[in-house]
Amino acid sequence: MEEWCTYKKQGDFRVPNDKLTSLRRILLNNAPHMSLNYLAKATLAAVNLFPANELVIEKLETHLLSQLSELPTLKLLQVYRTYADFTESDMRRQLYEESYKLLSERAGKTELPSEVVSLMYAFANDAELFKILENRVFALAEIMTEKQLYRVIYILAKSGRRHTELLEILAFYLTSKGWPPSLETRHAVNLIYACCVLSFTDQKLIHRATSHIFKCDLDLNDKHVTSLFKSLGILRWNRKPILDKMYETFAKLKKDDAVQDKLVENAIRTAANVNYLPERARKMFFSLVTPSMVAEMTQNRPSELLDIVWSLVTVRAASSKVVESVLKPDFFEQLTAKAKGLEQSQKLAWCLKLMNINAAAELQLLLYNGPRLPEDFTEQQGIQLPAPKNRPTAEIVLKTLSSIAPKDYVRSNVLTKDGFILDAEIVVNEVGKLQHLDSINSPGEKELYRMAVKVLEFSDLTLGHSIPTSLHTMAKIFLELRGCIVLMIHHTDFDAGANLVNRVLALEKMIKAAVTYWREGPSDDLESGDMIAEENELEKTKNGDETPRTKTNRIDQRLGIFVPDISKDTTVDILKQHFGQWGEVTDCFIDLKSAKRSAFVSYSTENSATQALAHNPHNLGGQDVTTYRILSEADKRRGIGITWLKEPVEEWQLKIYFESRFGVIESVKIITHEKTGEKLRAYIVFKKQKAADQACWRRLHSIDGKIVKCRSMKTAKLQNKQREEASSDHESDRPSEVQDQAQSI
DSSP states (O other): OHHHHHHHTOOOOOOOOHHHHHHHHHHHHHGGGGGGGHHHHHHHHHHHTTTOOOOOHHHHHHHHHHHHSSSHHHHHHHHHHHHHHHHSSSHHHHHHHHHHHHHHHHHOOOHHHHHHHHHHTTTTTOOHHHHHHHHHHHGGGGGOOOOHHHHHHHHHHHHHOOOHHHHHHHHHHHTTTBTTTTOOHHHHHHHHHHHHHOOOOHHHHHHHHHHHHHTTTOOOHHHHHHHHHHHHHHHHHHHHHHHHHHHHHHOOOOOHHHHHHHHHHHHHHHHHHOOOOOOOEEEEEEEEHHHHHHHHHHOOOOHHHHHHHHHHTTTTOOHHHHHHHSSSSHHHHHHHHHOOOOHHHHHHHHHHHHHHHHHHHHHOOOOOOOOOTTTTTHHTTEEEEEEOOSSSSHHHHHHHHHHSGGGGGEEEEETTTTSSSEEEEEOOOOOOOOEOOOGGGTOOOOOOOEEEEEEEGGGHHHHTTOOOHHHHHHHHHHHHHTOOOEEEEEESSOTSSSOHHHHHHHHHHHHHHHHHHHHHOSSTTTTTOOOOOOOOOOOEOTTTTTTEEOTTTTTTTTTTTOSSSTTTOHHHHHHHHGGGSSSSSEEEEEOSSSOOOEEEESSSSSSHHHHHHOOSSSSEEEEOOOEEEEEEHHHHEEEEEEEEEESSSHHHHHHHHHHHHTEEEEEEEEEEOEEEEEEEEEEEEESSSSHHHHHHSSHHHEETTEEEEEEEOOOOOHHHHHHHHHHHSSSSSSOOHHHHHHOOO
């Protein structure tokens, strides 16, 4: 019997006749005496060896049917799967139907996770039974192994069943203790694929899976890289470390032409969706998108060629020859001729992409001298924008705009000549007040600006870092090149649930900040080389106590450190003795004018100051004190302080989040505890003061799911002065509806 089972296991069904005769005799004689396990094993193997009308088969199947209800669930599942392909006789149909009935009864009662997973594999296409199994997963998820949790997610993806609540529970248990060691790279790739198929954007799960691929430094084959590129592109997952690794692996892969073309296409699309392309990869794409590839796609796949060229344009990696291939006069005709049953929405998408590419040829490719789209392309194609759908924040912003100014001051759902769709278009003056749309063309009107308002909903942002996708980044660049102010409002930055007054105040503040940023531009008087400390310094008196110094005695910020919150028992001598461990102290004094007692220490060399900062915190007077680099007044005006409520964040996360939303950052510094390594707080210095002010308008920010608190580093006197100026700007020219509501509040 063992030898016979080996034949079955090895798939050798061409058993010699003498062996078949011997097996037939053994089975006929021993069928009534076999154990249930061997009976099932022998019957399932014999199905492939003997015809349905053989006596031995009939005898085995009769015995199996009589004991079917006693089979374990997994063995019963094997019977069901086997007889699903062999239903030519009444006995076999009866076995198939009876096994299905028994499995259906057991599905809602089983307490073994392994049985639930196996049943989900088998009944992925049975909606009613699959729903019962999903309910069992809810009950058993806590005791499932990592691989079982992974398999359930993968089954859901393969069957296309998006059960959000179940997916959240599975992702929670799968990532609650870090990345499971039992899962390999292929499992991580499949999990990312599952999240992509199911549109399940659990950032923690995706982050753990991608981080595992990056940290393990495992070799990825072309299949893994292709799947990752496609999945991360659809998910819009922007994580530079994993993307850099993927592009690096992509460059090293040895592949044939067919595989290379597929990889190149997926890599380009991903770069456009996640708004990131390493410089090395950008140069590589110029050579990978070959003329032969363009010619083949033009002939057979014009829609995919348009998608590839548009993606290259969005990440500034398109050559003039590639752009010319889709701007030829006959390309659009060839594109529509290939499409059967073309829908209006698809035609609109193609037209918008061609208009984007045409704008890039004019504004981005300075050496391009090929064909362009005709001036009346929009009229020729009869392009009409449909009403926007699934844009809740944009609807609230438009309603708020209508409360600020009359309807003829705001134009909504606007299509620009470069193929960008705007939520609103307005005209503003130099202080951010809305004007009539036609006033910008009126003679004698000065200091008026056209402003494009774009609300970035969830689908308009990348995951991981919440920066705009490359389409909206390109739109901002091109619109500004056309002389238009661009106001991009993140859906997380606009409180759509606030009352009307607060929404109006917030929107007016955003409009005014955008105008100010446009008019002022980068400041030339904030160069770091000219920044020196202008603190209220103090000078020692004759008896060694502290007295105020004049501002002419300034400390070089490169050589000094700030010591906050010192105790009353801490004197200048104690400070000199303590901080003298790391170098010669040239000056030391205590500031008595600040709200809390603090001190300033100056060294003879910058290295000494750096060493003292590296030994945070310092024990002075029995308490731990964290020291900081002295910031100039200019740095304080452009700086913000960051503290976290729960989990700390990394420097690169802070830089990407705040720089993508508010402006260029000059420096990011995280202060850590010397002994424990705990991240205490962070400081960010922007290039422009307005960027710091905008960042502080919201006290709380969510960075990759971690909540941080933001505060300004300016002095209280300067902040009060700016608040008074801001409040005076909102006293006049309010719509009556807003005034009435403000009075009632």
